[in-house]
Amino acid sequence: MKAIVSNNQFSLDDGNQFSEIDIPQPEPGEGEILIKVETLSVNPVDTKLRQQPFSDEEKHRILGYDAVGTIEKIGNNVSTFKKGDRVFYSGAPSYAGANQQYQLMDVRLVAHAPQSLKPTEAAALPLTGLTAYETLFDTFNISENPQENRGKTLLIINGSGGVGSIATQIAKAYGLRVITTASRTETIEWSKQMGADLVLNHKNDLSDELKKHDLADVDYIFCTFNTDAYYEKMIELVKPHGKITTIVAFQDKQDLNLLKSKSVTFTHEFMFTRPLHQTEDMQKHQTYLQDIAQKVDDGVYHTTLNQTLNGLTTETLFKAHEILESHKMIGKLVIQVDEDSEN
């Protein structure tokens, strides 16, 4: 079967170092399924992992942590899925990624795909959706009952990115007031479409921007862009006993004493924490994905898909990485594995 791999770390300036190889189809073990990948999405995590040094054991690297596909084979002790089921999932660092024809996956990390979406539309959701669910429920500890979240405000730094786009919809569905940041006409418009109540211009001082709307501070801040640049400002904007979560690694060390005056809580969310550490509650990814699928089919959430590339080739994959690294991406980009399928 076909797989797109890299054999060494590389930056885009090195040119396209992805290559296509033929590898044996893997067999699902206990608690695993083999999935025929139909559509996959490319995320910032792909571009970061592409540039990470290879370990000694690593022969080649198959990226891709967001996919929709149909189940081809079922391992032992898998009862909730059958052959032919269409599933969506982000995956785990311990498995080869989705940039291949067939992918193995731990069944606890997948859920049935939304029935009302095409695979391209559904593939935009798992990784960003899981990141947003973990941030809202595991780190902000918001209630599952939207009524209990009424009156609370969430600020999302970079509302029109992949994570910001779905986080806006989820937070709105669960009763929060959502304020995002953007500056270009098209990103402002997109963020409003995703449901943002207010969009602040991040080219201006965000305190001034908030004041324009008679707001002094917010309950929660979710940073999806340049944490170093926003660290002090976020602490200034959050309420006493407020919570800040980032998904973007720091470049520099920071002064944690700044958290003290307001007893601020800071979390570095990482969507792979559960599969990486094989936590007992790993199945939470399935639970969250089920809620996403249900709310999509109920018309509550909409896909964040904005761009589709056709055919899983070294060229489309390289192009996808180029687009992601431009930091201009609005919503999500997906690659349809077979050029001629009607996804």
Added chain:
Amino acid sequence: MKAIVSNNQFSLDDGNQFSEIDIPQPEPGEGEILIKVETLSVNPVDTKLRQQPFSDEEKHRILGYDAVGTIEKIGNNVSTFKKGDRVFYSGAPSYAGANQQYQLMDVRLVAHAPQSLKPTEAAALPLTGLTAYETLFDTFNISENPQENRGKTLLIINGSGGVGSIATQIAKAYGLRVITTASRTETIEWSKQMGADLVLNHKNDLSDELKKHDLADVDYIFCTFNTDAYYEKMIELVKPHGKITTIVAFQDKQDLNLLKSKSVTFTHEFMFTRPLHQTEDMQKHQTYLQDIAQKVDDGVYHTTLNQTLNGLTTETLFKAHEILESHKMIGKLVIQVDEDSEN
């Protein structure tokens, strides 16, 4: 009335710079009460504030953020308390402290003192108790139902200190398993008396110490001593999606990326956050103090008092600061205002 003040910042090496002055008794305003201070406790925050530079407006400084007293006068719109009621409270940075005969206080920050304790025993509890309640309920978000906290483990760095001593009791009462650190025979013994299930020797590597008890990690870590020294170790010891809170300011900047792999949550708790920022939920201090008083009278919590000094004088106050700065204090130290009262 008598007040013990300082007129400039000073270190213990400068000698005793406290002085006794006579100032007018203040009048309670709207929502305030005037309290005749009977006993007060000295905390690390006193020694830190003593050394802070004076602001231009500051004539003299009256420290003391932990007290028991009886209500002398009631301001307007105070209905839940009456003259003669015995109350206990920590206070607020916007009020002069308890190192004086009569102290004004916002009524939302006080509660009726436990009936089963002497004033000296009760004065040991407010500041440390509030710090522990905020850490457990506002930052760790533990349940108010002990059954829901069963199976969760809290590690307290420095179990025999003032905060560690009461935090151990509160966490135990609310269903957590509590592990503390100590190294001297008397601190180990004290921490066990406070209810610690396990006491680790902090002179050894804490991972090794945990392993001796077949434990790899814990759900929550509460740091009450030298946060810089324990920062990396705490991240190593906490579970994925675990929570760490400190009450001790850092000396150095830290690498927040270390939080990422496990999606760790870090909070810098500060017990004065609510009164300092005049939050809408400031009355939570009263609610927490009421729970402390109730559980003391029910025999669930016991005083953490370990040492009493007689008479509020410049000498006793200086001595108290010396004892606190020795960092050898076990439990709590209080000062009985009138030498001859039977407290």
